[in-house]
Amino acid sequence: MHLPKVGKKVRPPRMMHIRFPLGKTFGLAGDRETQRSILEDLLNFALEGETESIVELPYRWKRP
Amino acid sequence: MAKDGKGIIEKLIGKIVELKPSKAYGPPEIAPVKKELKECRVALVTTAGVHLKNDLPFDVTGSDPSYRMVPGESEMEDLMITHGHYDDSQAHLDINVVFPIDRLRELEDEGVIGSIASNYYTFRGYIPKIRPLIKKSAPEVAEALVKDQVDIAILTPG
Numbered sequence: 688m689h690l691p692k693v694g695k696k697v698r699p700p701r702m703m704h705i706r707f708p709l710g711k712t713f714g715l716a717g718d719r720e721t722q723r724s725i726l727e728d729l730l731n732f733a734l735e736g737e738t739e740s741i742v743e744l745p746y747r748w749k750r751p
Numbered sequence: 752m753a754k755d756g757k758g759i760i761e762k763l764i765g766k767i768v769e770l771k772p773s774k775a776y777g778p779p780e781i782a783p784v785k786k787e788l789k790e791c792r793v794a795l796v797t798t799a800g801v802h803l804k805n806d807l808p809f810d811v812t813g814s815d816p817s818y819r820m821v822p823g824e825s826e827m828e829d830l831m832i833t834h835g836h837y838d839d840s841q842a843h844l845d846i847n848v849v850f851p852i853d854r855l856r857e858l859e860d861e862g863v864i865g866s867i868a869s870n871y872y873t874f875r876g877y878i879p880k881i882r883p884l885i886k887k888s889a890p891e892v893a894e895a896l897v898k899d900q901v902d903i904a905i906l907t908p909g
Contacts, residue, residue: 689765699906711842716842726851738781
């Protein structure tokens with residue numbers, strides 16, 4: 688999710704916030720490592736994250 | 752920020768939607784998961800406007816609450832994006848930046864997850880009129896995921 692204030696309103700079971708631009712949620716084209724890492728974070732969070740928790744992912748966007 | 756000014760539009764839309772959705776009626780229903788990740792069946796659900804090339808495109812002129820089904824075995828070249836409210840230039844090069852089908856398949860091949868769902872579900876994420884989404888589309892998708900015995904649905908924005 689890129690808009691945590693909106694996400695909070697609709698109360699998803701669990702939500703991760705990433706500070707990447709919309710349209711680049713999993714990083715840049717061809718960056719398999721980042722794409723995979725974020726996906727694994729989401730999968731683990733789905734099982735381990737607390738109900739209705741919102742957690743910010745640690746990735747930081749670097750303009751290509 | 753996109754060079755065509757889409758970045759400014761995205762920011763404006765972001766501010767508007769912060770005010771738009773009403774609060775949820777209550778807490779979400781939480782399904783208990785008693786499996787390990789390597790046993791879980793996983794689906795992707797996206798609002799990034801992804802759909803099969805031979806399927807009906809989303810309506811970009813208004814509030815389209817419809818959804819499309821994308822078979823789990825679909826390849827990147829089978830897919831396209833109809834959205835218009837975000838910078839999809841990277842996604843056109845590599846769909847995995849909004850809809851990580853290849854990365855999920857790799858995790859299945861390596862046994863990190865149990866299996867991928869029979870179908871993924873896709874929306875176009877600019878839906879100002881949310882009632883048909885709440886009353887029809889979302890429950891239909893949720894029911895289909897349950898029927899397919901999906902344990903985890905990863906929702907990706909767009």
